[in-house]
Amino acid sequence: MLTATAHERPDLHTRSGGDRITSIEAFQVTWRPGDPPGRRTAFVRVRTEGGFTGYGEASPMMGGEHSLMVVRDFAGSLVGADPFDQAVISDRLLHRYIKLGPEGAVTGALAALDIALWDLKGKILGLPVHKLLGGAWRTSLPFYASVGGNAGRSVDEVLRTVEARWKTETPAAIKIRWDGDRTRQDHDIAGDIEKARAVRRLVGDGFPLAFDANNQYSVGGAIRVGRALEDLGYLWFEEPVQHYDVRAMGEVAQRLDITVSAAEQTYTTQALVDMINAGVRMVQPDIIKMGGITGLMQCAAICFAHGVELVPHQTQPGIGHVANLHVLSTLMHNTKPAEFADPDDRMHVAFGNPPRPENGEFTVPQGPGLGLQVQDEELDRRRM
Template sequence: MSKPTVIKSVEAFQVSWEANDAPGRRTAFIRVVTEDGIVGHGEASPMMGGEHSLGVIRDFAPSLIGSDALDHSILYDRLLHKYVKLGPEGAVTGALAALDIALWDIKGKYFNLPIYKLLGGAWRTEIPFYASIGNNFGRTVEETVRVVEARLKAETPAAIKIRWDGDRTRQDYDIPGDIAKARAVRELVGDDFPLAFDANNQYSVGGAIRVGRALEDLGYIWFEEPVQHYNVRAMGEVAQRLDITVSAAEQCYTTQAVVDMINAGVRMVQPDIIKMGGITGLMQCAAICSAHGVELVPHQTQPTIGHAANLHVLATIMHMTKPAEFADPSTRMHVAFANPPKPSNGKFTVPSGPGLGLSVIDAELDRRRV
């Protein structure tokens, strides 16, 4: 008789949701099946369609066959150190994030419990969200205001973040225009509505401090990634010289990199569950943040598997100081999920079914496989 948690197969694949999807618009999924038919799903970072991480998964997949899925930490650490010379920042931890989420999904289904129960229980099962509104670099002030107003009416979010998504090679390109957009959005929502500003790494230290001072005057509650993420010293300098909370670490892939950012002076970190090593990695970040007295506000842009995994982690955090991220909305992936996470009255409900709690329509995923 087969053991229910022995791994039988591991598949890693891209999904193209529409016929004309460019590689960067595709999703990177993993599917792990046990000998007893338990299926776990995971998701890797979608950068360049996630193909770099999927390549790593395909390489290690045969070594997992016959392993016990409940030997979760051993499998994770063994693979991390097997591939450590490939990074580990980037493709490796993105691959392990996908595997980790799938193994947690299997574990929850095996014990017939939602993941948040296995993590210690939920402080909350409804998670408020902020609307993360991108591509404002290329918009006029009036266009920025219109798109923010539309999201406010459509979603009633708990907060708004305006993202720039600009050209990182054009540093300090239009600081007066950026401040004008920030001011116009403040005028739209009123004095008390929570606002955040994501620079997407487009300023010098001096430029970031100039913009940060203006955001302080406008009552913004955080200033995200003002300088290049890899310049940890500069990020810490900006964080320490401004009163507004400076956030960073969405582009950190290891707990050690998050600690470096904290040690530099950043007091709000935003690791991403599908980059940081999955649920295990994000829970490690939660412990680190608790020990250092730092806010953990995970970055998260994926609407299905990554999103559900992130909600399970957020449910377990005692001091959740900011809403969860809800990026530019799209329902095009919902076709492969019977119960995709959907916003309602400014909140998401944490899935309560076993594992991730998602009902995945595998036939639809397979039909869209690249």
């Protein structure tokens, strides 16, 4: 734990009588023995002199270690800062670390800190985050089951996996994800289409379906698959080509009738605008990858101004998931269900009120801050 003194950054200590930060911890939690890095959680914990604690989460890519290292580097300089100076803190840190690249590790670190500071502000004021954001249009949100790993499965295995999620969770929609080898484009287009067709037969003509290619097609391959998905009545076609090829993503979006979505791997608002200007009409930034709650609210404003759907990407069943629900509850035009990608209950031990789906919906917590009852002793027992 870092314990730098308050006088080290007097420019941040401006709110008279404020509840200032006393420590920031960045650590990885492993939930079960042998968990690979992607199954661990990258936590940020911020404590204040008044006894409040805020919790944030960074992207778990490679265990989140890259973002946690950035948090550890700037943590000492924030001791004594006022958590209500959140925008000043975030912008200062972004531009201090900008030469590391404004995407990836830095934005993941800032997202974790941002979520923790919103959690803190809500607890200090005694209000849930959605109230601080302007209020919730709804406090129960439908979700879609995001079913991954289908590139390596046979048709029958895909059907068994999808049916298990469909029957046990009763989601409002289902998305089938490929998670294949991105170095092999157009590897099995006919097989991919057959899997999509089989899932449509399984759930029936009227059930909402989506298809996530995870960046595995060329432009021509994506258009071929997209045409098949249109015939099968799929609602959206996610990241059909490499995410960094914005021009190609826009070309596919403009040549297909099915909605093409992208931007789960977009980390700045400027890059989000580039994707929209290319022609993508549904964007999916992730709250723990770019900007946290503040960043996702900025994305919502951009989408509203451009007439584009915002359907955030979200794979974490704990803090990131709940933070995402708070933001989604405040959106007037919430056109699609929230993503529920990881039904594993491995994280539930760390929360007194873990988020659980019920009748195809998640309820937005109403307690102060994020509303999660975090069990610190359980986190500390499992930290790496």
